[in-house]
Amino acid sequence: MFFKRVLPAICMALLFVAHMAHGQGAPALSVKKAQTLAANAKLGKPISKDLFGVFFEDLSYAADGGLYAELIQNRSFEYSASDRKTWNPLTAWEYTTEGFGYGTISVETAKPLHFNNPHYVLLNIDDAGQQGVGITNAGYDGICIKAGQKYDFSVYVRQVSAKPVAMQVDLRGDKGAVCGTFSFQTQAGAWRKYTGTITATASSDTARLTILARQRSVLAIDEVSLFPHNTFKNEANGLRADLAQSIANLQPKFLRFPGGCLVHGDGINNIYRWKNTIGPVEQRVQQRNIWNYHQSTGLGFYEYFRFCEDIGAKPLPVLAAGVSCQNSGGTWKIGGTGQKGLSLAAMKGYIQDVLDLIEYANGPVTSVWGAKRAAAGHPKPFGLQYVGIGNEDKQTNDFRDRFKMIYDAVRAKHPEITIVGTVGPAPSGEDYDLGWKFADQLSVPVVDEHFYEKPEWFLKNNSRYDSYRRPKSKVYIGEYASWGNTLINALSEAAFMTSLERNGDIVQMASYAPLLANLKHTSWNPNLIYFDNKTLVPTVNYYVQQLFAVNQGDVYIPGIISLNRPGARADSTLAASCVQNSETGDVILKIVNAGPQAATAMAKLSGLGMMAANAKIDVLQGQPSDKNTIDQQKNIIPSHAEISVAQLSGYVVPPYSLSVIRISLKGN
Structure with missing residues (x-):
């Protein structure tokens, strides 16, 4: 039809x-x-144009200390033992006295910069000595600076004493050597923001930032900040350029944020509230991270929307369904019983928050929340199309009642918004079955399925969506990965992804998860990109995702590729797909061989109007290893070449490989 x-x-x-x-x-x-495009479209079936995207969750220090470019840890002295038992407001800071200076330091709350940001440091300097008295921040495992690069510094100071105070800010490298400095003078009175730029004169992986008062004084200090001058797309309050670019290089069609489990939180008081994450950073509400650290919320919903725009990805914000994570209170297992729901009285305000988010993203500048977006610097609407409600939730009456309340309210006021529901944390089982039954009852447009499984599962489930009833809700595979970052893991995912293209009429979207992990603070494995302060390591899984995403089509053409391995019957380690991109006209073949022997792929292209003599080919190939380490896998990267189209009638598929062949309709 x-x-x-x-x-x-x-x-x-x-x-x-x-x-x-x-x-x-x-x-x-x-x-x-x-005419060729129209004929090929008639042969095939449509594929969702939003099929391959990315999922960002703030775990493994993916945001603070990661994608969010802020270099100062605990910049506003809001860490506490509720984040981590050994933490307090001076975590990552030390009191600094030099040249016989002395005084006292305390953390106060009496006259804060903002009531959402209650803690600040009070320095009472009796004698500044020869060099000064102040505080030093160690950053996230040190501050990585590069010689010649500029860094933007800012701080809020409320000078309690009367006379102006000379201040000095130093970047210090190995053995305390000064690698850049900035000086300013404070004035008495209310809180004031002081800014400056520091140019690093030397490189260091473990630099520290020191703020010193050079004379006797009493000073309140808060919101100390240091950003690389060159953030991604030069955005203010921006993102670490190399990490953001590595995500952009995936060419994702959408970005899901700010999490998974982070969204519904550890108890109802820890539910992620998007309104707490917008506005001036010093006025945002920080909170404990369910992954046992701290969220500064400097990377908030405005920054997420802005990032989506910068990389050409559709935003997919996910909000809690009015219930907390069923694993709240430390019961981290499928089917945990820690789920709590907001009171029905509180749901009215919560539902309004959901509606206000849509207005914030799409409303005109004359609307209440559209005006707040414009005030942040973005009068143009963000063009929100999708909103996710819930994440892996236990299918209880509490969940269903609250989900339906939100669902009905959004459909009534914003029928143009596609709501994404949830069917539990696993590809089968009680929550999965009950979740699908509930989604069918409500006619939820899209549901979010999750699965983390062994490579064998992905190979054996290549036909999973072939038999799905087409009238059902469409599927978003919001989180999936095989357990590891070895070549076999990546190839099993590639084989499964060919089935997503084959069933791109029912599978609306898919995103590998998790996206980012700090090598020194990894709370979940596997991940797509690992990083530290200095560098990043894309995994072999990353290259699979990239090859599929940058070679996405919007029409799947069946019956083009047949596969054969001598001496073997039909084998789940062999998989292939053929798609066409209607914008470029290109036909793209993806061929996976996750087995130890070469195979033959026979492509019947004669009926597709292919006139080109040559095609471009990318091959990801290597030897499998049982050592699931980044060092073992980081040298497996795609090779690029040209191939004769004539060769595709009997292409030899290397063992343990993914081949992506792109044929242009040049000459047509």
Whole structure:
């Protein structure tokens, strides 16, 4: 029915474009190419244009100390034992006295910078000595600086004493050597923000930032900040450029944020509230992270939306369904019983928060929340299309009642928004079955399935979505990964991803998870990208995701590729797909061989109107290893070459490989 309805329109549109004079946008299609595209579309079935994206969750220090470019840890003295038992407001800080200076330091709350940010340091300096008295921050495992690079410093100071105070800010490297400095003078009175730029004169992986008062005084200090001057896209309060670029290089069609389990939190008082994460950073509400550290919320919903825009990804914010994580209170197991629900009286305000988010993203500047977006620097709407409600939730009456309340309210006021529901934390079982039953009852447009399984599961479940009833809700595979970062893990995922293309009419979206992990603070494995302060390591799984995402099509064409391995019957380690991208006209073949012997792929391209003599080929290939370490896998990267189209009638598929072949319709 799809093609009976829209194929004539597609053909007419393509022919119209072909005869149009050259103008802005994509090059005009030839009549023959338009006819070829229409014919190939008739052979195949549509694939969601949002199929491959990414999922960001703030775990393993993915945000603070990671993607969020802030270099100062505990910049506003809000750490506490509720974050981690050994933490307090001076964690990552030390009191600094030099040259016989002395005084006292305390953490106060009497006259804060903002009531959402109650703690600050009070320095009472009796004698500044020869060099000064102040505080030093160690950053996240040190501060990584590079010679010649600029760093933007800021601090809020409330000078209690009367006379102006000379202040000095130093970046100090090995053995305390000064690697850059900035000086300013404070004034008595209310809280004031002081800013400056420090140019590093030397490189260091373990630098520290020191703030010194150079004379006798009483000073309140808060919100100490140091950012690399060059953030991703030069955004203010921005992102670490190399990490953000590595995500952008995946060319994701969407970005799900700010989490998974982070969203519904450890108890109802820890539910992630998006309104706490917007506005001036010093006024945002910080909170404990369910992964046992601290969220500064410097990377908040405004920054997430902005990042989506910068990388061309559709935003997919996920909000709690009015209940906390069933694993709240430390019961980390499937089917945990720690789920708590907001009171029905509190749900009215919570539902309004959900509606306000849509207005914040899409509303005009004349609306209440659209005006707040504009005040942050973005008058243009963000174009929100999807909103996720819930994450892996236990299918209880508390969950279902609250989900339905939110669902009905959003559908009534914003029918243009696609709601993404949830069917539990596993690909089968009680929550999965009950979740699908509930989704069918409500006709939820998209549901979120999750699975972390062994490589064998992915190979044996290549046909998982072939038999799904098409009238059901569409599927978003919000979190999936095989247990490891070895080549076999990546190839099993690649084989499974060919089935997602084959079933791209029912699978709306898919995202590997988790995305980022700090090598020194990893709370979950596997991950797609590992990093430390100095560098990052894309995994072999990363390259699989990238090869699929940058070579995505919107039409799946069946029956093009047949696979054979001599002496073997049909083998789950062999998989393939053929798609076409209607914007470029390119036909893309993806062929996976997760076995130890070479195989033969026979591509029947004659009926697709392929006129090109050569094609581009990317091959990800290596030897499998049972050592699941980054060092063992980081040298397995795709190779690039050209291949004759004639060779594709009997292409030899290397063992343990993914081949991606892109054929252009040049000459048509």
